[in-house]
Amino acid sequence: MSNYAIETVGLNFNFGQQTIVKDLSLQVPKGSIYGFLGPNGAGKTTTIKILLNLLKSPADQVFVFGKEINNNRIAILKRVGALVEQPAIYGHLTGRENLINRCILLGIKKTKADEMLALAGLTEAANKKASKYSLGMKQRLGIAQALISDPELLLLDEPTNGLDPNGIIEVRNLMIDLATKHGKTILVSSHLLAEIERTATHVGIINKGQLLFQGTIEELHLLSKPLLEIEVNNIENASALIAKTGYEIIAQTDKKITVPFTSSQKSGELNTLLVQNGFTVSSLYQQKKDLENLFLDITKTN
Numbered sequence: 001m002s003n004y005a006i007e008t009v010g011l012n013f014n015f016g017q018q019t020i021v022k023d024l025s026l027q028v029p030k031g032s033i034y035g036f037l038g039p040n041g042a043g044k045t046t047t048i049k050i051l052l053n054l055l056k057s058p059a060d061q062v063f064v065f066g067k068e069i070n071n072n073r074i075a076i077l078k079r080v081g082a083l084v085e086q087p088a089i090y091g092h093l094t095g096r097e098n099l100i101n102r103c104i105l106l107g108i109k110k111t112k113a114d115e116m117l118a119l120a121g122l123t124e125a126a127n128k129k130a131s132k133y134s135l136g137m138k139q140r141l142g143i144a145q146a147l148i149s150d151p152e153l154l155l156l157d158e159p160t161n162g163l164d165p166n167g168i169i170e171v172r173n174l175m176i177d178l179a180t181k182h183g184k185t186i187l188v189s190s191h192l193l194a195e196i197e198r199t200a201t202h203v204g205i206i207n208k209g210q211l212l213f214q215g216t217i218e219e220l221h222l223l224s225k226p227l228l229e230i231e232v233n234n235i236e237n238a239s240a241l242i243a244k245t246g247y248e249i250i251a252q253t254d255k256k257i258t259v260p261f262t263s264s265q266k267s268g269e270l271n272t273l274l275v276q277n278g279f280t281v282s283s284l285y286q287q288k289k290d291l292e293n294l295f296l297d298i299t300k301t302n
């Protein structure tokens, strides 16, 4: 039995002459939240469509629940829920009616609708027209729709795209609940590193259809060392003092010194050291990496 909910083995996919996915070997462990990260146009949506057999893959390159997708399409898709692009929601129907519709379509008991509304935190809004829902609520209703057949695996393509901060938090918390309390495996795509870092247990990073990194979130953090920016006066002397205490100076401008971030305690100690030596520290800031900086780290490491 495979421990992977999804495994692709050297997957290749072209649209006409254009290679979209190249030698892609994804391994999505069961029970994980797998963040599928890459810039716009990297091939994330195409890969998700391949995983749903909406686009046909070459034989023996895509396995879901250990089974080859082209030969086991129906059996696999029964166990998969997906939200790709916009959720198919009727605005003139209530949230509950939208889900009941889906139940009827799939021949599932209508009571499932209320269960999924509760799971998605939409019970109070169940009888409100979907057109009156916020974007975050619509997205959660879309996820509830994808969950109605009680799938083991959920594929979510950029589910937080276009949401306001509240909507993003709602969807993020729902994903965490689904994985930790309901045992679902989730593959979620995004072009934002910070978004994936907050939810994922595992990460796959693609660029131009190729896998640049795959591993646990901890392995990703080891690779992408966080930085501490120190804004301080008398920069040359401050920099000399910091270097004397054994810190590596990564960068220096006329206002800021950048060193590796190790812990909050170490940052505090550095602050105290500078202040006790008569420097004025105006800010200490842990720099968050964006996807571009992470790409640089990965390319350097490889």
Ligand SMILES: Nc1ncnc2c1ncn2[C@@H]1O[C@H](COP(=O)(O)OP(=O)(O)OP(=O)(O)O)[C@@H](O)[C@H]1O
Residues within 6 Å of the ligand: 015, 020, 038, 039, 040, 041, 042, 043, 044, 045, 046, 047, 191
């Ligand atoms: N039906 C299609 N025919 C031809 N080319 C396509 C088709 N769909 C996507 N592409 C191309 O495939 C490449 C990958 O697109 P894809 O949508 O998979 O990327 P993505 O990583 O999901 O990015 P985005 O976040 O922008 O959707 C792009 O260059 C895109 O133009």
